[in-house]
Amino acid sequence: MDAALLAPAAGLDVFLAEAAALLPPDALLRGDACAPYQADASNCRGQAAAVLLPSDAAAVSALLRAAVRHRARLVPQGNLSGLVGGAVPDGSGRQVALSLARMRRLRAFDPLNRSAVAEAGMPLSELNRQLEPHNLWLPIDVGSDPAVGGLVGANTGGSRLLRHGDVRRNLLGLEVVLADENGSVLDLTAPLRKNNAGIDLKQLFVGSGGALGVVTAASWDLKRRDASTLTLFAALPGREAALAMLDACEQRFGEMLSAFEVMGAPALAVTLRHVPALRHPLADSPAGCYALVEIASAMPGLDALLREQAESLLAGLHQRGLVADAAFARPEALWPLRDSLPLALAAEGLPLSFDVGLPRSRLPAFHAAAERWLASEHPALRLYDFGHFGDGGCHLIALLPREHAAAYGPAKLAVLKSGLYRLVAEHGGSFSAEHGVGPLNAAFYRKFADAGAQRLAAGLQRLLDPAAALGRHRYD
Amino acid sequence: MDAALLAPAAGLDVFLAEAAALLPPDALLRGDACAPYQADASNCRGQAAAVLLPSDAAAVSALLRAAVRHRARLVPQGNLSGLVGGAVPDGSGRQVALSLARMRRLRAFDPLNRSAVAEAGMPLSELNRQLEPHNLWLPIDVGSDPAVGGLVGANTGGSRLLRHGDVRRNLLGLEVVLADENGSVLDLTAPLRKNNAGIDLKQLFVGSGGALGVVTAASWDLKRRDASTLTLFAALPGREAALAMLDACEQRFGEMLSAFEVMGAPALAVTLRHVPALRHPLADSPAGCYALVEIASAMPGLDALLREQAESLLAGLHQRGLVADAAFARPEALWPLRDSLPLALAAEGLPLSFDVGLPRSRLPAFHAAAERWLASEHPALRLYDFGHFGDGGCHLIALLPREHAAAYGPAKLAVLKSGLYRLVAEHGGSFSAEHGVGPLNAAFYRKFADAGAQRLAAGLQRLLDPAAALGRHRYD
Known part of the structure; x- marks a missing residue:
């Protein structure tokens, strides 16, 4: 359907001529000037017929009206920080980037x-x-x-x-x-x-x-803004213990539990290996995984109370064998341990990233199943994770050592990804927790989204965009 | 359009025969047995052709399929606690109530x-x-x-x-x-x-x-669930002071501010007059309005700290002339002061209720404008309010003394309501904050909702319900 709806070359030229008349000269880019608008943070690349930079909603309206009339396809984009290619024009050179970068009041x-x-x-x-x-x-x-x-x-x-x-x-x-x-x-x-x-x-x-x-x-x-904050790092025997600690933190701190992030021991190890500026806060404690916990409130004056309560909570968890060791530290000292993993892994091999969401109660079972499956089906790959355990969000990275890269062509990669998403589905999860849907994962939308939901989404898009004038990813 | 889409009598009969075959005998009610399903909490009344009581989603699906085929109109309903008639079949006797009351697992x-x-x-x-x-x-x-x-x-x-x-x-x-x-x-x-x-x-x-x-x-x-709670009642010179107190409470307690309700002095007076069991917590302080404030957390052990912080906050507000007096009390002692107003007003005259939402910063100006407008255009009516000041929700009641009831026929009431909603719109507000849209306020939807939004809502309803098989209120 896409091909039929794409602007014939003449339509695109007429559209661009109209767009040029609607915008100031520096707000319509062609050729090399388009380069900064053709890739997102995942490095998904495309080629834009042009880039439009309207300054207000009236200009966007006029451009969209013209696009509908001439069947041009506009791909809206902002700061290009996405990770699924959803804001990047495709490679045809016939889609037009609609950048909102000049609307920033x-x-x-x-x-x-x-x-x-x-x-x-x-x-x-x-x-x-x-x-x-x-x-x-x-x-x-x-x-x-x-x-x-x-x-x-x-x-x-x-x-x-x-x-x-x-x-x-x-x-x-x-x-x-x-x-x-x-x-x-x-x-x-x-x-x-x-x-x-x-x-x-x-x-x-x-x-x-x-x-x-x-x-x-x-x-x-x-x-x-937060006026009281406590950040701590804990070494745990494994993910079942993380789940118990999460539950205990919520019982103690209620809605003040601000973040509960978990990363596996292998993920922390590789991070420390590649980012020499970082120090292991709990180097002497063996652990299956680590939790980074933030408790915070916009109410000032709670710091001492939060610290005291956290100490007593951790002591109890330690006694129950759920926490091996823990350390308090400033946020700036702890968050980089969690945030540096993607970069560290890129130095180690070819990272294949998965952004999945699960009921948090099923995270331990899912992680174990994913490790088993990878060991049996793809033994060359190793699994790393750093996730938003508290909300069920999980960033998984299967690391492909460079020496095996040749064995993993596009077809085999697709099979690998599908297999992992199948496990996610079996554990009641979503194949895209927070990155949305774009060309990089559209095939999995077709495969894993409910068929009735896909039909309704397609109907909505036909209702709202009957001329197919909008968006890189199409639901219809 | 509605009339054309309503089931012809034959279609309705065929639908009801099919429904009878789909449901157990006690799950299809006719005649007098329908009475409990024909009015909501606002006492908006209708007449159902029948009441269907399916026990699972498969039965709802079969009923809806039959309704689409025979162009019967089903009005879904739950506990009938609504206040705009949205779950009540109309008076034609040709709409069918679809009660979900038996699906309660x-x-x-x-x-x-x-x-x-x-x-x-x-x-x-x-x-x-x-x-x-x-x-x-x-x-x-x-x-x-x-x-x-x-x-x-x-x-x-x-x-x-x-x-x-x-x-x-x-x-x-x-x-x-x-x-x-x-x-x-x-x-x-x-x-x-x-x-x-x-x-x-x-x-x-x-x-x-x-x-x-x-x-x-x-x-x-x-x-x-909440594990720490503080409830207090404050006498304030007026609504500008209430706004300043709200801001101060948020600065002191952050996200722990759980409720900030404001009622005018006349509303409290009429409540106390008609509900003798209630006592005025601050009878000796003259006030323009009162705030009922709740601060709470799911974190246990904060009660003493919340009390201490509230006392110091109130002392500061008193010094600035923003709070005349305040009292702490258990929730059960304070909430009835706020919740009893509708009943008290019904004893005093004919209450005309408005459920409106505004940017909370504009509540004082809106209230003053509403009082001025009513005094000038409808001097027989008095204005009472008890509202969710903290979130901009405002329940206004214009009380029509019984002796003036004859002068306010349906046409004049519609003019009065429109005039008040016009003021709401002028202050950037919504004519329905939390009661939704139903036959009791559908005319104001046509008048006050954005025209483009109405077109899109109609398109959505046509997409999702092309046979007009659903709902009391229609957007198309």
Whole structure:
């Protein structure tokens, strides 16, 4: 279907001529100038017919109207921090990148309502920089720096989802430009916490990767910044013990448990081997895995109490054989242990990454099954993990030693990936926890998403984008 | 359009004959037996052609398939605790009530994942009763007792939204039966906190009042129950002071601020006049309004600290002239002061209720404007309010003295309501904060919802329910 709907060459030329008339000269890039807009953080590469850089929603509307008329395909993109290629034009040279990078204003800020309306191209770091003097923030915590539109398109989760939720939970409203014949601008940005006056249409666009409309601004439910924080690192015999420790932490700290990250001992070992600046906080304790735990509150003055309670909790867990050893340290000393693994692994071989989500109660069984399966079916590969254990998110990396790379062509890699996702499905999980769907994992969407859900998603896309004018990934 | 799509009498008879063959004899009610299913908590009344009481999703699917084929209209209903008539069949006697009351099993419970899957007919109170021994709950706090399906259909908010969010924020998944020709059952109940493997279809059904599909089960992100709680009542000069106090409470207690409810002095006075069992906690302090504040955490052992911090905070607010006086008391002593107003007002005259949502920063200005407008345009009416000030939700009641009732016929009432909603819109608010859309406020949806949003909602309903087989309120 895609091929039939792609713009015939003439249509694309007419569209680009119209786009040139709609935009200032420096807002339409061709040729080599497009290079920075043709790859994302996963290094998924494509080739854009052109890059459009509109400065406001009216320009986006005019461009989308023209794209619908001439059957051009626009691929919305923000800061290109995605990991599945969803914001990258394909390799045909006939898709057009629609970059929101020039829409980066803070349109509204209401400290007493704890809300702000930010345009789609504003990077998360910039939004939080502007909010910091007011002791407020958008508490989405990821290693990269997505723009507002990318946050919405991917429904970003991150390391502190346990306490703060994902993007959807922090969102009050959206402005969206629709791919209808008018390029209608839907203004749903009212910063209301209670609003059930009809179907909540903005939800459609969260996590759908720009496939149903172009997000041009978002209205946020801001939070007070943390005023009390405790970070600790614990050595555990294994993942069943991690689950018990997680449960005990929640019973002791309730909603103040901010992050509960677990990494296997092999993952920590390889990280320490390749990042010499890092020190092992618990080098003398044998462990099957490690937990990085953060307890925090926006209420000031709790630091001493949190420390005292954590010490008594850890003592009890140690007595039960659930924690071998533990250390308190500043966040800056601990988080790099967790965040440096991907880089370390890249120095060691060819990392094949999986971003999966499971019921957290099934993480230990899933991990054991994945290790067994890999040992039996793909003995050359080793399994590493560093995950958001507390919310069931799990970043798995199967490391392919360079000497075996030749044996793993595209077909064999696809079989390997499918086999691992099959295990995820058998344990009730999702093949894409927080990276969304794009060309890099679209085949697994076809294979693992519920058939009825796929039909409904396709119907939604046909309803919202009948001319197939939008998005790299298509649901129809 | 509705009339054309309604079942011709023959179609309805054939549908009911098929339904009778699909269900056990006691699961299809006719005539007088339908009475308990024909009115909701607002006393909106209708007349059902029949009431269907399926016991599982397969039966709902078969019924919906038959309804689509014969163009019968089913109105899904749960515990009938709604306040806009959205679950009540109309007065034609040709709509069929589809009660989920017999689907009330807890299908799954996973304490380590803090999740449960409950069927649509299970009342909230029953769900929480079963969870209590595990120190878990679904923290939606409303005066009534909606069933799980009603919670989802209305996206219930309640008094503790500030800390716990609305239904959407606590929802992990849904099972939905679609109004397509197969009555497809969409199983999206996997209890995953991170899952972005495609468009999040369950979001469509949250807050859409059964208009897009029949929710048969929901998967919940449970929370630990409160282990530390502080409740206080404060007398304030007015609503600007309430806003300053809210901000100060958030700065001091962060995410532990659980509820911040405000009621005007006239509302408290009328409550105390009609409910003799209640005592005024601050009878000696003149005040423009009162705040009921709850600070709570699932972390045990904080009671003394919360009390100490609240005392110092209140002392500071008193010095700044923002709080006249305050008292601490057990929750059971304070919440009835807030919850008894509707009943008290009904004893005083004819209450006209408005459930509106605003940016909380604009609540003081909105309230002042509403009082001015009512005094000038409708001097016979008096304005009372008790609201979820902390989340911008506001329950306004315009009290019509009985002696003026004759002067307020349906046309004049519609003008009055429209005028008040116009003020809400001018202050950036919503005409339905938490009660949804139904026959009692459908006219205001047409008037106040964004035109583009209405078109998209209609398109969604046509996509999901092309035979108009579902729902009391229609978006198309």
